[in-house]
Amino acid sequence: MTPKKRPHKMAMLPTVKREHYSREILLGRISMFQAGKDLDMSDTSVARYISSIPEDEKLRYLAEAMHDAKVKTAMQHAAIVNEFGEDTDHDLKWVLRELKSLLEGAKGDEDRMMQLGALKELRQSLMALADLHGKLNKKMDIHLNLNESPQFIQLRQIILTVLARHPEAKTDFLEEMKVLNVIDAPT
Structure with a gap:
């Protein structure tokens, strides 16, 4: 009579929890020792289970992690570009409003003429940033393999x-x- 083979303790965990620990171990985010401690089993038992995972499933975990990392990075870059553009547009409009009000009241006033000169310099800097922003918007591509x-x-x-x-x-x-x-x- 052949003895019945019991399912591994990790195999009996709920799917979400089992996949979480398998993924985290395979990606090197947690050690087998830490997983064993969390799951109240030995690290050698965890290692036996991890070694029994088929290669295609391991590959799937790695591919999902790479895909998620690329998408996250692309989204962060897109958010930076979008945030940069909103600030630049807002700042440029503010400078133009200030220039208009200073031009209206600057006739013959030395202090106003100094402010106007400073704003002119600021306007040029913001125009250069706006130009860069426009170029970045045109060049933003996301490539996924x-x-x-x-x-x-x-x-x-x-x-x-x-x-x-x-x-x-x-x-x-x-x-x-x-x-x-x-x-x-x-x-």
Whole structure:
């Protein structure tokens, strides 16, 4: 009689919690020791479970993390550019209003003429910033690599699974994928 193999303690955790710890360990954000301590199990037990995770699932965790990091970085850069533009527009409008009011009241007043000169310098600086802002808005591109997209990796795995059932089509498909540099798998 063969003894029954019990499921691993980590495998019995709720999916969200199990995936959280697996992802954090694989990404190096927490140690197996810390995960074991949090989950009330030994670090060797955690290591056994992590080593049992299939490679495609590990790849999915890594791809999701890379994708999320790229999107987060792109969003931060876009927010900086947008914030920069709003401030520049606001500041430029303020300078133009001040210039208009000073021009109206500056006739013959030395102090006003000094203020006007300072505002003229400030206006030139803001115009240069506005020009830079316009150039940045035109050049803002976000590039994402499909090979790092978790959804694409999952789709690619489904396609390869289906093609395994049809060897003739698989060879042709893999050749086309190699030409596009999408996959580097033996035929």
